[in-house]
Amino acid sequence: MAKVERESINFKLPKPLALALRAKAAELDTTATDLVIQGLNHILGDVPGVEGSVDKRLYELEEEFWHLKQSINDSANLEHESRLAALENKLEAVANQITKFEGALLVMQSSINASKSRRSSYSQPYNSQPIKIEPHDEKKLAFRLSTTVATLTEKRTTLSAKEFESWTRDKDSVKRGWRFDEKDGLYHEVSAT
Numbered sequence: 420m421a422k423v424e425r426e427s428i429n430f431k432l433p434k435p436l437a438l439a440l441r442a443k444a445a446e447l448d449t450t451a452t453d454l455v456i457q458g459l460n461h462i463l464g465d466v467p468g469v470e471g472s473v474d475k476r477l478y479e480l481e482e483e484f485w486h487l488k489q490s491i492n493d494s495a496n497l498e499h500e501s502r503l504a505a506l507e508n509k510l511e512a513v514a515n516q517i518t519k520f521e522g523a524l525l526v527m528q529s530s531i532n533a534s535k536s537r538r539s540s541y542s543q544p545y546n547s548q549p550i551k552i553e554p555h556d557e558k559k560l561a562f563r564l565s566t567t568v569a570t571l572t573e574k575r576t577t578l579s580a581k582e583f584e585s586w587t588r589d590k591d592s593v594k595r596g597w598r599f600d601e602k603d604g605l606y607h608e609v610s611a612t
Contacts, residue, residue: 552595554605560597564590575599584609 432440437451444451457478460466555563561571564587575583584596587606591597596609 552608554600554603554607555597556605560587560606563592566590 440451440454444454447454460478557568557571561568564571574586578586580598584598588594588596597606598609599606
């Protein structure tokens with residue numbers, strides 16, 4: 420690029436303006452002369468013989484960069500505001516659902532409390548008889564204990580009645596013990612004592 424010839428011009432500035440010019444130049448890490456040139460280029464526009472000036476092009480690029488930065492910030496702010504509004508709507512919907520759940524829980528709790536008070540007013544407890552499980556054949560009990568018929572038969576024949584009952588209790592998902600009845604060939608639940 421061709422170097423632009425410079426000429427020294429003496430002119431007087433008001434002291435506060437000169438101080439502000441030097442402070443701004445120091446802040447931007449440039450010279451007061453370069454700032455004056457940028458200002459003149461901004462005011463005068465294109466001047467023949469200066470269009471190739473690096474300083475002028477740098478100033479124009481800075482201006483374009485600043486405008487681009489502002490537009491990006493503005494569009495980013497709009498995007499953030501839109502996302503924030505969507506998030507607020509979702510939070511409001513969740514809060515409404517929680518309120519509905521709380522209401523349902525209160526109704527359920529009231530129902531449970533009413534049911535308990537009705538049961539306590541009866542002379543005999545509700546469902547006082549334990550549930551009796553039907554006897555099982557080898558296949559059903561083996562399935563219930565998650566084992567095979569062969570293993571079940573082997574344990575029944577090699578263990579004592581108490582040991583077999585303990586083994587079945589350990590294998591049973593609800594910890595029920597089982598005993599084999601020779602008369603009917605079925606396995607019967609052993610009531611817990």
